[in-house]
Amino acid sequence: MLDQKLIRENPTSVGESLSLRGKVFNISHIHELTVKKKDIDIEITSLQSKSKKLSKLIGQEISKSKNNDSPELISLKKKGNEYRIKISELEEKQRILDKEVDDEIYNLPNFPSKDAPIGKDESDNLQIKTWGDPLIKENIKSHWEIGESLNIFDSVKSTKISKSRFITLTGNGARLERALINFMLDIHTKNGYLELMPPALVNSESLTGSGQLPKFSNESFKCSNDDLWLSPTAEVPLTAFHRNELIDSKQLPIKYVAYSPCFRREAGSYGRDTKGLIRLHQFNKVELYWFCHPSKSLEAHKKITSDAESILKKLNLPYRLVDICTGDLGFSSSRTFDLEVWLPSSKCYREISSCSNCLDFQARRSSIRSKIDKKNTYIHTLNGSGLAIGRTMAAILENGQQKDGSVKIPDALVPYFGSNFLKTA
RNA sequence: GGAGAGGUGGCUGAGUGGUCGAAAGCGAACGACUCGAAAUCGUUUAAUAGGUAACUAUUCGUGGGUUCGAAUCCCACCCUCUCCGCCA
Numbered sequence: 001m002l003d004q005k006l007i008r009e010n011p012t013s014v015g016e017s018l019s020l021r022g023k024v025f026n027i028s029h030i031h032e033l034t035v036k037k038k039d040i041d042i043e044i045t046s047l048q049s050k051s052k053k054l055s056k057l058i059g060q061e062i063s064k065s066k067n068n069d070s071p072e073l074i075s076l077k078k079k080g081n082e083y084r085i086k087i088s089e090l091e092e093k094q095r096i097l098d099k100e101v102d103d104e105i106y107n108l109p110n111f112p113s114k115d116a117p118i119g120k121d122e123s124d125n126l127q128i129k130t131w132g133d134p135l136i137k138e139n140i141k142s143h144w145e146i147g148e149s150l151n152i153f154d155s156v157k158s159t160k161i162s163k164s165r166f167i168t169l170t171g172n173g174a175r176l177e178r179a180l181i182n183f184m185l186d187i188h189t190k191n192g193y194l195e196l197m198p199p200a201l202v203n204s205e206s207l208t209g210s211g212q213l214p215k216f217s218n219e220s221f222k223c224s225n226d227d228l229w230l231s232p233t234a235e236v237p238l239t240a241f242h243r244n245e246l247i248d249s250k251q252l253p254i255k256y257v258a259y260s261p262c263f264r265r266e267a268g269s270y271g272r273d274t275k276g277l278i279r280l281h282q283f284n285k286v287e288l289y290w291f292c293h294p295s296k297s298l299e300a301h302k303k304i305t306s307d308a309e310s311i312l313k314k315l316n317l318p319y320r321l322v323d324i325c326t327g328d329l330g331f332s333s334s335r336t337f338d339l340e341v342w343l344p345s346s347k348c349y350r351e352i353s354s355c356s357n358c359l360d361f362q363a364r365r366s367s368i369r370s371k372i373d374k375k376n377t378y379i380h381t382l383n384g385s386g387l388a389i390g391r392t393m394a395a396i397l398e399n400g401q402q403k404d405g406s407v408k409i410p411d412a413l414v415p416y417f418g419s420n421f422l423k424t425a
Numbered sequence: 426g427g428a429g430a431g432g433u434g435g436c437u438g439a440g441u442g443g444u445c446g447a448a449a450g451c452g453a454a455c456g457a458c459u460c461g462a463a464a465u466c467g468u469u470u471a472a473u474a475g476g477u478a479a480c481u482a483u484u485c486g487u488g489g490g491u492u493c494g495a496a497u498c499c500c501a502c503c504c505u506c507u508c509c510g511c512c513a
Contacts, residue, residue, distance in 0.1 A: 005474090005475095038474095038475080041474075041475075041482085042475075044482080044483095045474090045475080045481060045482045045483085046481085046482090048481090048482060048483080049481060049482065051493080051494085052482085052494085054493065054494090055443075055492095055493050055494040056443075056444065056493095056494080057493090058443085058493050058494070059443040059444080059493085059494070060443085060444085062443080063443080073493090076493065077492090077493045077494095078493085079493080080492090080493030080494075081492090081493065083493080084492085084493075084494095227503095245435095246435060246472090247435095248435080248453090371435090371453095374454095376472075376473090
């Protein structure tokens with residue numbers, strides 16, 4: 001969430017900064033509302049001040065005279081009553097204004113960082129570097145073909161259980177998924193992250209705090225009988241873990257790693273990536289999350305990205321690092337580095353991790369502060385996948401495929417998986 | 426699901442209509458003592474909004490209401506805990 005004061009005092013620059021996202025943000029209406037709100041606030045404050053003084057006076061008079069019915073007192077009370085009526089009228093107006101401002105401000109995205117490449121969409125993202133040699137060969141099989149022949153997952157039967165875009169991992173597939181989760185958690189915890197296993201169902205306040213609501217209500221599954229949603233990413237519960245807290249600044253940075261299942265409606269993606277493990281309604285993910293001192297978040301952003309990268313390196317999967325352009329940035333992010341893994345069957349890199357610096361955007365929405373230089377200050381939050389498990393499995397299957405139909409398991413993963421090759425069971 | 430208890434500052438916890446933004450303790454900050462530290466003693470210490478500041482206002486789970494005046498009374502809702510029931 002953006003700072004209301006900034007909108008009120010500097011509407012032009014707020015509008016300009018937001019418009020770097022590639023579309024026009026007209027904030028003149030919300031600006032007008034915040035100004036009106038301020039005027040009413042001043043009026044209410046002065047009336048309250050008078051009314052408060054009057055009440056004190058009445059209290060003193062009563063205790064002095066012991067007479068509640070003197071004409072002087074009655075006239076004072078009448079005066080107080082008039083204040084009360086005026087104040088409650090103004091408060092009603094203020095309530096309406098507050099709601100109108102909230103409706104707009106919660107729908108405004110974060111400012112893009114000045115360092116992010118300026119661009120309109122995906123095509124303007126900037127490749128920073130590549131790592132490893134992308135496998136380019138004839139007769140490459142897709143991961144779903146490999147999966148089918150090795151019998152490690154079943155999407156057809158899964159539609160019986162749920163619907164399309166759900167998958168059941170079987171045998172070695174399930175084992176590989178489990179191995180990947182443990183492998184990633186072990187590396188990150190050794191690297192100074194505290195492991196959390198949060199609830200998979202989250203309330204509306206949590207989703208609002210991290211930026212998924214109110215704008216993207218269409219993208220999460222909702223439990224209609226309760227104020228609960230299936231969490232689309234562990235970023236949501238991890239942000240909410242410290243909601244409404246004043247964190248001792250000596251504890252910063254706080255670094256969490258969490259495995260969680262993630263649920264997304266994938267509305268509007270009909271027909272895209274319908275096969276395999278790339279785009280599912282439910283997938284597993286290991287998420288990295290930092291709460292950090294506002295002056296340290298640029299540094300932290302590099303670190304969280306390289307922590308995610310280290311998994312790809314250990315698994316020996318070719319990837320590239322992409323600097324997301326202003327037009328392609330997520331709602332809460334000011335700067336995002338994507339890690340994209342090479343998928344030889346589609347001859348392209350696919351997103352496997354997204355590492356974002358949200359600055360104080362989520363902290364303001366969630367009220368997470370620290371006393372810094374004697375002042376309570378919103379801290380900065382960062383998140384990054386470390387990594388998406390299903391897509392990692394897809395990459396291992398495709399990059400490790402052998403002539404005989406088996407798949408080579410990356411050396412680092414062998415102790416977790418228990419075998420050097422994945423073969424038909 | 427049924428019955429009961431409760432939600433107060435960074436934390437614990439007192440406060441049932443009038444100088445209560447709130448006792449006390451813990452924690453924290455600063456100072457004294459010390460070569461240094463611990464212990465001890467002293468001082469300070471809630472947040473938010475507006476204002477350069479003095480200051481003003483709001484906030485005792487949330488939202489309404491009664492009243493000149495509400496942490497305190499009334500109504501609704503949310504949440505937590507205990508017991509019973511059900512249950513992985």
